[in-house]
Amino acid sequence: MAHVRVSLSSPFLGSLVSSSPRSLRRPFPLPKSAPSSSTMASLGDDPIREWILTEGKATEITRISPIGGGCINHASRYDTDSGSFFVKTNRRIGPSMFEGEALGLSAMYATQSIHVPRPYKVGPLPTGGSFIIMEFIEFGSSRGNQSVLGKKLAEMHKAGKSSKGFGFDVDNTIGSTPQINNWSSDWIEFFVEHRLGYQLKLALDQYRDSTIYEKGQRLSKNLQPLFEGVVIEPCLLHGDLWSGNISSDKNGDPVILDPACYYGHNEAEFGMSWCAGFGGSFYSSYFEVMPKQPGFEKRRDLYMLYHYLNHYNLFGSGYRSSALSIIEDYLRMLKV
Numbered sequence: 223m224a225h226v227r228v229s230l231s232s233p234f235l236g237s238l239v240s241s242s243p244r245s246l247r248r249p250f251p252l253p254k255s256a257p258s259s260s261t262m263a264s265l266g267d268d269p270i271r272e273w274i275l276t277e278g279k280a281t282e283i284t285r286i287s288p289i290g291g292g293c294i295n296h297a298s299r300y301d302t303d304s305g306s307f308f309v310k311t312n313r314r315i316g317p318s319m320f321e322g323e324a325l326g327l328s329a330m331y332a333t334q335s336i337h338v339p340r341p342y343k344v345g346p347l348p349t350g351g352s353f354i355i356m357e358f359i360e361f362g363s364s365r366g367n368q369s370v371l372g373k374k375l376a377e378m379h380k381a382g383k384s385s386k387g388f389g390f391d392v393d394n395t396i397g398s399t400p401q402i403n404n405w406s407s408d409w410i411e412f413f414v415e416h417r418l419g420y421q422l423k424l425a426l427d428q429y430r431d432s433t434i435y436e437k438g439q440r441l442s443k444n445l446q447p448l449f450e451g452v453v454i455e456p457c458l459l460h461g462d463l464w465s466g467n468i469s470s471d472k473n474g475d476p477v478i479l480d481p482a483c484y485y486g487h488n489e490a491e492f493g494m495s496w497c498a499g500f501g502g503s504f505y506s507s508y509f510e511v512m513p514k515q516p517g518f519e520k521r522r523d524l525y526m527l528y529h530y531l532n533h534y535n536l537f538g539s540g541y542r543s544s545a546l547s548i549i550e551d552y553l554r555m556l557k558v
Protein backbone atom coordinates (compact mmCIF):
# COMPACT_ATOMS: atom_id res chain seq x y z
CA MET A 223 0.00 0.00 0.00
CA ALA A 224 1.24 3.49 -0.66
CA HIS A 225 1.87 5.78 2.23
CA VAL A 226 2.90 9.28 2.84
CA ARG A 227 4.99 8.56 5.91
CA VAL A 228 4.23 11.05 8.57
CA SER A 229 6.18 11.03 11.76
CA LEU A 230 5.88 13.65 14.42
CA SER A 231 9.60 13.20 14.87
CA SER A 232 10.35 13.24 11.16
CA PRO A 233 12.37 16.26 10.11
CA PHE A 234 11.10 15.86 6.56
CA LEU A 235 7.35 15.65 6.76
CA GLY A 236 6.27 17.34 9.96
CA SER A 237 3.95 19.80 8.24
CA LEU A 238 1.98 17.04 6.52
CA VAL A 239 0.53 15.60 9.73
CA SER A 240 -3.19 15.11 9.27
CA SER A 241 -5.32 16.11 12.22
CA SER A 242 -7.92 13.36 11.81
CA PRO A 243 -6.71 10.64 9.49
CA ARG A 244 -9.55 8.35 10.39
CA SER A 245 -12.41 10.79 10.00
CA LEU A 246 -15.41 9.76 7.97
CA ARG A 247 -16.56 11.90 5.10
CA ARG A 248 -20.20 12.69 4.30
CA PRO A 249 -22.27 9.49 4.23
CA PHE A 250 -24.60 8.59 1.36
CA PRO A 251 -27.85 7.08 2.72
CA LEU A 252 -29.32 4.33 0.55
CA PRO A 253 -33.04 3.50 0.10
CA LYS A 254 -34.20 1.09 2.76
CA SER A 255 -36.36 -1.09 0.52
CA ALA A 256 -35.60 -4.77 0.05
CA PRO A 257 -33.65 -5.54 -3.11
CA SER A 258 -36.01 -5.49 -6.11
CA SER A 259 -35.74 -8.02 -8.91
CA SER A 260 -33.86 -5.48 -11.01
CA THR A 261 -31.45 -4.86 -8.12
CA MET A 262 -31.00 -8.62 -7.80
CA ALA A 263 -30.35 -8.88 -11.53
CA SER A 264 -27.61 -6.27 -11.26
CA LEU A 265 -25.94 -7.83 -8.22
CA GLY A 266 -23.59 -9.74 -10.47
CA ASP A 267 -22.27 -6.38 -11.69
CA ASP A 268 -21.39 -5.42 -8.16
CA PRO A 269 -19.45 -8.21 -6.49
CA ILE A 270 -19.14 -6.21 -3.27
CA ARG A 271 -22.90 -5.92 -2.80
CA GLU A 272 -23.29 -9.49 -3.96
CA TRP A 273 -20.91 -10.83 -1.30
CA ILE A 274 -22.38 -8.67 1.47
CA LEU A 275 -25.95 -9.71 0.61
CA THR A 276 -25.08 -13.44 0.39
CA GLU A 277 -22.08 -14.69 2.33
CA GLY A 278 -22.03 -11.52 4.42
CA LYS A 279 -25.54 -12.53 5.57
CA ALA A 280 -27.03 -9.06 5.21
CA THR A 281 -30.44 -8.50 3.66
CA GLU A 282 -29.98 -4.79 3.15
CA ILE A 283 -27.19 -2.26 2.84
CA THR A 284 -28.36 0.83 4.65
CA ARG A 285 -25.53 3.23 3.97
CA ILE A 286 -22.19 3.47 2.21
CA SER A 287 -19.78 6.10 3.57
CA PRO A 288 -16.37 6.97 2.16
CA ILE A 289 -13.48 6.81 4.62
CA GLY A 290 -10.48 9.08 4.26
CA GLY A 291 -6.93 8.40 5.29
CA GLY A 292 -5.60 5.98 2.68
CA CYS A 293 -3.46 7.03 -0.24
CA ILE A 294 -3.85 4.64 -3.13
CA ASN A 295 -7.15 2.90 -2.49
CA HIS A 296 -10.70 4.10 -2.10
CA ALA A 297 -12.06 3.04 1.29
CA SER A 298 -15.71 2.79 2.37
CA ARG A 299 -17.83 1.67 5.24
CA TYR A 300 -20.85 -0.42 4.32
CA ASP A 301 -23.52 -0.41 7.03
CA THR A 302 -25.98 -3.29 6.84
CA ASP A 303 -28.59 -5.03 8.95
CA SER A 304 -25.91 -7.58 9.85
CA GLY A 305 -23.31 -5.07 10.93
CA SER A 306 -20.70 -2.96 9.14
CA PHE A 307 -18.07 -3.96 6.62
CA PHE A 308 -14.89 -2.17 5.59
CA VAL A 309 -14.28 -2.17 1.82
CA LYS A 310 -11.30 -0.96 -0.21
CA THR A 311 -11.34 -0.73 -3.98
CA ASN A 312 -8.67 0.05 -6.51
CA ARG A 313 -9.78 0.82 -10.07
CA ARG A 314 -6.42 0.09 -11.70
CA ILE A 315 -4.64 -2.69 -9.84
CA GLY A 316 -5.83 -6.31 -10.06
CA PRO A 317 -6.58 -8.51 -7.04
CA SER A 318 -2.98 -9.56 -6.31
CA MET A 319 -2.29 -6.53 -4.09
CA PHE A 320 -5.39 -7.14 -1.95
CA GLU A 321 -4.73 -10.89 -1.94
CA GLY A 322 -1.35 -10.13 -0.35
CA GLU A 323 -3.04 -7.89 2.21
CA ALA A 324 -5.70 -10.51 2.94
CA LEU A 325 -3.14 -13.29 3.40
CA GLY A 326 -1.16 -11.08 5.77
CA LEU A 327 -4.27 -10.16 7.76
CA SER A 328 -5.35 -13.82 7.90
CA ALA A 329 -1.95 -14.93 9.15
CA MET A 330 -1.96 -12.25 11.86
CA TYR A 331 -5.60 -12.94 12.73
CA ALA A 332 -4.83 -16.66 13.10
CA THR A 333 -2.34 -15.94 15.89
CA GLN A 334 -5.26 -14.76 18.08
CA SER A 335 -2.97 -12.22 19.69
CA ILE A 336 -3.36 -8.62 18.57
CA HIS A 337 -6.57 -7.18 17.09
CA VAL A 338 -6.43 -7.07 13.29
CA PRO A 339 -9.39 -6.82 10.91
CA ARG A 340 -10.55 -10.20 9.70
CA PRO A 341 -10.43 -10.34 5.89
CA TYR A 342 -13.55 -11.75 4.19
CA LYS A 343 -13.29 -11.50 0.44
CA VAL A 344 -10.97 -10.31 -2.34
CA GLY A 345 -11.96 -10.20 -5.98
CA PRO A 346 -11.83 -8.39 -9.31
CA LEU A 347 -14.20 -5.54 -10.20
CA PRO A 348 -16.10 -6.06 -13.44
CA THR A 349 -14.89 -2.72 -14.80
CA GLY A 350 -11.26 -3.50 -13.94
CA GLY A 351 -9.43 -3.20 -10.65
CA SER A 352 -10.16 -5.07 -7.45
CA PHE A 353 -11.74 -4.99 -4.00
CA ILE A 354 -11.25 -6.31 -0.51
CA ILE A 355 -13.98 -6.70 2.11
CA MET A 356 -12.99 -7.04 5.74
CA GLU A 357 -14.23 -6.63 9.28
CA PHE A 358 -15.08 -3.04 10.08
CA ILE A 359 -13.31 -1.84 13.19
CA GLU A 360 -14.81 0.95 15.27
CA PHE A 361 -11.75 2.87 16.38
CA GLY A 362 -11.42 4.31 19.86
CA SER A 363 -10.29 7.81 20.58
CA SER A 364 -6.86 7.00 22.01
CA ARG A 365 -3.84 5.48 20.35
CA GLY A 366 -4.03 2.70 22.90
CA ASN A 367 -1.77 1.62 25.66
CA GLN A 368 1.89 1.30 24.57
CA SER A 369 2.61 -1.42 27.06
CA VAL A 370 -0.32 -3.55 25.83
CA LEU A 371 0.76 -2.91 22.24
CA GLY A 372 4.28 -4.17 23.03
CA LYS A 373 2.95 -7.27 24.77
CA LYS A 374 0.43 -8.17 22.06
CA LEU A 375 2.87 -7.57 19.24
CA ALA A 376 5.38 -9.86 20.96
CA GLU A 377 2.63 -12.48 21.40
CA MET A 378 1.96 -12.29 17.68
CA HIS A 379 5.67 -12.71 16.93
CA LYS A 380 5.83 -15.67 19.26
CA ALA A 381 2.73 -17.40 17.91
CA GLY A 382 3.30 -16.72 14.20
CA LYS A 383 5.72 -19.48 13.28
CA SER A 384 6.83 -20.66 9.85
CA SER A 385 7.83 -24.14 8.73
CA LYS A 386 9.10 -22.81 5.40
CA GLY A 387 11.78 -20.46 6.67
CA PHE A 388 11.98 -16.72 6.00
CA GLY A 389 9.62 -15.23 3.40
CA PHE A 390 5.90 -15.41 2.69
CA ASP A 391 3.57 -17.26 0.34
CA VAL A 392 3.08 -14.16 -1.80
CA ASP A 393 5.07 -11.06 -2.63
CA ASN A 394 3.54 -7.83 -1.35
CA THR A 395 4.35 -4.13 -1.30
CA ILE A 396 6.10 -1.83 1.14
CA GLY A 397 4.63 1.56 0.43
CA SER A 398 4.12 1.00 -3.28
CA THR A 399 7.50 -0.70 -3.73
CA PRO A 400 7.38 -4.43 -4.48
CA GLN A 401 8.52 -6.57 -1.56
CA ILE A 402 9.86 -9.94 -2.65
CA ASN A 403 9.17 -12.77 -0.23
CA ASN A 404 10.79 -15.86 -1.83
CA TRP A 405 11.34 -18.45 0.88
CA SER A 406 14.86 -18.82 2.25
CA SER A 407 16.32 -20.87 5.08
CA ASP A 408 18.92 -18.20 5.88
CA TRP A 409 17.83 -14.90 7.37
CA ILE A 410 20.93 -12.89 6.44
CA GLU A 411 20.75 -14.12 2.85
CA PHE A 412 17.06 -13.28 2.70
CA PHE A 413 17.55 -9.81 4.16
CA VAL A 414 20.55 -9.03 1.97
CA GLU A 415 18.92 -10.16 -1.27
CA HIS A 416 15.24 -9.33 -0.90
CA ARG A 417 15.38 -6.34 1.41
CA LEU A 418 18.63 -4.33 1.20
CA GLY A 419 19.67 -5.65 -2.22
CA TYR A 420 16.31 -4.90 -3.83
CA GLN A 421 16.28 -1.33 -2.57
CA LEU A 422 19.94 -0.69 -3.45
CA LYS A 423 19.36 -1.88 -7.01
CA LEU A 424 16.27 0.31 -7.26
CA ALA A 425 18.30 3.36 -6.16
CA LEU A 426 20.93 2.50 -8.75
CA ASP A 427 18.35 2.05 -11.51
CA GLN A 428 16.18 5.07 -10.82
CA TYR A 429 18.71 7.59 -9.48
CA ARG A 430 21.98 6.13 -10.86
CA ASP A 431 23.16 6.30 -7.26
CA SER A 432 26.29 4.19 -7.51
CA THR A 433 27.66 5.56 -4.21
CA ILE A 434 24.81 4.25 -2.13
CA TYR A 435 24.68 1.07 -4.20
CA GLU A 436 28.37 0.20 -3.84
CA LYS A 437 28.67 1.12 -0.17
CA GLY A 438 25.41 -0.72 0.55
CA GLN A 439 26.69 -3.81 -1.24
CA ARG A 440 29.92 -3.67 0.75
CA LEU A 441 27.92 -3.54 3.96
CA SER A 442 25.68 -6.40 2.77
CA LYS A 443 28.69 -8.67 2.29
CA ASN A 444 29.94 -8.01 5.81
CA LEU A 445 26.90 -8.32 8.05
CA GLN A 446 27.83 -11.55 9.81
CA PRO A 447 29.54 -9.95 12.87
CA LEU A 448 26.31 -8.12 13.69
CA PHE A 449 24.56 -11.45 14.20
CA GLU A 450 27.08 -13.31 16.35
CA GLY A 451 25.48 -15.34 19.12
CA VAL A 452 21.95 -14.74 17.88
CA VAL A 453 19.45 -17.49 17.19
CA ILE A 454 16.98 -16.29 14.58
CA GLU A 455 13.64 -18.05 14.25
CA PRO A 456 11.31 -16.91 11.50
CA CYS A 457 8.31 -15.20 13.03
CA LEU A 458 5.32 -13.42 11.58
CA LEU A 459 5.93 -9.70 11.12
CA HIS A 460 3.42 -6.98 10.33
CA GLY A 461 6.22 -5.57 8.20
CA ASP A 462 5.19 -1.92 8.03
CA LEU A 463 4.55 -0.95 11.62
CA TRP A 464 4.43 2.83 11.85
CA SER A 465 1.97 5.12 13.60
CA GLY A 466 -0.36 5.37 10.57
CA ASN A 467 -0.94 1.61 10.79
CA ILE A 468 -1.50 1.46 14.55
CA SER A 469 -4.75 2.35 16.24
CA SER A 470 -7.00 1.17 19.04
CA ASP A 471 -10.48 -0.27 19.05
CA LYS A 472 -13.35 1.06 21.09
CA ASN A 473 -12.26 -1.09 24.06
CA GLY A 474 -8.88 0.64 23.94
CA ASP A 475 -7.10 -2.50 22.68
CA PRO A 476 -4.41 -1.95 20.07
CA VAL A 477 -5.24 -2.62 16.44
CA ILE A 478 -2.74 -2.98 13.61
CA LEU A 479 -3.70 -2.45 9.98
CA ASP A 480 -2.44 -2.41 6.44
CA PRO A 481 0.38 -4.95 6.77
CA ALA A 482 3.25 -6.01 4.53
CA CYS A 483 3.60 -9.38 6.27
CA TYR A 484 6.38 -11.90 6.00
CA TYR A 485 8.23 -14.29 8.29
CA GLY A 486 11.48 -12.73 9.41
CA HIS A 487 13.71 -11.82 12.35
CA ASN A 488 11.48 -10.28 14.99
CA GLU A 489 13.81 -7.27 15.34
CA ALA A 490 13.11 -6.28 11.73
CA GLU A 491 9.63 -5.25 12.95
CA PHE A 492 11.22 -2.17 14.49
CA GLY A 493 12.57 -0.95 11.16
CA MET A 494 9.83 1.70 11.00
CA SER A 495 10.20 2.68 14.66
CA TRP A 496 11.46 6.13 13.60
CA CYS A 497 7.85 6.76 12.47
CA ALA A 498 6.10 4.82 15.22
CA GLY A 499 6.82 6.63 18.48
CA PHE A 500 7.37 3.46 20.54
CA GLY A 501 8.27 4.40 24.09
CA GLY A 502 10.04 2.64 26.97
CA SER A 503 6.91 0.85 28.19
CA PHE A 504 6.34 -0.56 24.71
CA TYR A 505 9.81 -2.11 24.58
CA SER A 506 9.86 -3.37 28.16
CA SER A 507 6.55 -5.21 27.67
CA TYR A 508 7.70 -6.52 24.33
CA PHE A 509 10.92 -7.94 25.76
CA GLU A 510 9.09 -9.65 28.61
CA VAL A 511 7.50 -11.91 26.01
CA MET A 512 10.23 -11.95 23.34
CA PRO A 513 13.51 -11.57 25.22
CA LYS A 514 16.02 -9.10 23.85
CA GLN A 515 18.84 -10.84 22.00
CA PRO A 516 22.53 -10.01 22.27
CA GLY A 517 23.53 -7.20 19.93
CA PHE A 518 19.96 -5.85 19.51
CA GLU A 519 21.15 -2.23 19.62
CA LYS A 520 23.85 -2.89 17.00
CA ARG A 521 21.25 -4.19 14.53
CA ARG A 522 18.60 -1.56 15.10
CA ASP A 523 19.85 0.83 12.41
CA LEU A 524 20.34 -2.00 9.95
CA TYR A 525 16.63 -2.75 10.03
CA MET A 526 15.80 0.94 9.73
CA LEU A 527 18.10 1.15 6.74
CA TYR A 528 15.72 -0.98 4.66
CA HIS A 529 12.90 1.49 5.28
CA TYR A 530 15.07 4.58 4.82
CA LEU A 531 16.17 3.20 1.46
CA ASN A 532 12.54 2.54 0.59
CA HIS A 533 11.65 6.11 1.50
CA TYR A 534 14.52 7.36 -0.62
CA ASN A 535 13.22 5.29 -3.53
CA LEU A 536 9.63 6.39 -2.98
CA PHE A 537 9.96 10.01 -1.96
CA GLY A 538 13.36 11.17 -3.17
CA SER A 539 16.55 12.68 -1.94
CA GLY A 540 15.29 13.93 1.45
CA TYR A 541 15.93 10.43 2.78
CA ARG A 542 19.25 9.79 1.03
CA SER A 543 21.52 11.23 3.70
CA SER A 544 19.88 9.19 6.48
CA ALA A 545 20.34 5.99 4.49
CA LEU A 546 23.90 6.83 3.50
CA SER A 547 24.99 7.79 6.99
CA ILE A 548 23.66 4.50 8.41
CA ILE A 549 25.64 2.61 5.77
CA GLU A 550 28.81 4.63 6.39
CA ASP A 551 28.54 4.27 10.19
CA TYR A 552 28.34 0.50 9.81
CA LEU A 553 31.26 0.40 7.37
CA ARG A 554 33.35 2.29 9.93
CA MET A 555 32.18 0.13 12.82
CA LEU A 556 32.81 -3.11 10.94
CA LYS A 557 36.08 -1.74 9.48
CA VAL A 558 35.24 -2.85 5.95
Ligand SMILES: Nc1ncnc2c1ncn2[C@@H]1O[C@H](COP(=O)(O)OP(=O)(O)OP(=O)(O)O)[C@@H](O)[C@H]1O
Pocket residue numbers: 223224225243244289290291292293294295296297308310339356357358359360479480
Ligand atom coordinates in the same frame (compact mmCIF):
# COMPACT_ATOMS: atom_id res chain seq x y z
N1 LIG B 1 -10.89 -2.60 9.06
C1 LIG B 1 -11.07 -1.28 9.12
N2 LIG B 1 -12.16 -0.78 9.70
C2 LIG B 1 -12.38 0.56 9.75
N3 LIG B 1 -11.55 1.47 9.21
C3 LIG B 1 -10.43 1.02 8.62
C4 LIG B 1 -10.12 -0.36 8.55
N4 LIG B 1 -8.94 -0.51 7.90
C5 LIG B 1 -8.52 0.72 7.61
N5 LIG B 1 -9.40 1.64 8.03
C6 LIG B 1 -9.29 3.09 7.83
O1 LIG B 1 -9.43 3.37 6.46
C7 LIG B 1 -8.44 4.28 6.02
C8 LIG B 1 -7.81 3.78 4.76
O2 LIG B 1 -7.27 2.48 4.98
P1 LIG B 1 -5.82 2.09 4.51
O3 LIG B 1 -4.83 2.98 5.17
O4 LIG B 1 -5.68 0.62 4.71
O5 LIG B 1 -5.93 2.46 2.98
P2 LIG B 1 -4.91 2.26 1.81
O6 LIG B 1 -5.21 3.29 0.76
O7 LIG B 1 -4.91 0.84 1.38
O8 LIG B 1 -3.58 2.47 2.56
P3 LIG B 1 -2.42 3.46 2.45
O9 LIG B 1 -2.52 4.29 3.70
O10 LIG B 1 -1.29 2.52 2.50
O11 LIG B 1 -2.56 4.19 1.19
C9 LIG B 1 -7.44 4.41 7.14
O12 LIG B 1 -7.46 5.74 7.59
C10 LIG B 1 -7.92 3.52 8.24
O13 LIG B 1 -8.02 4.19 9.45
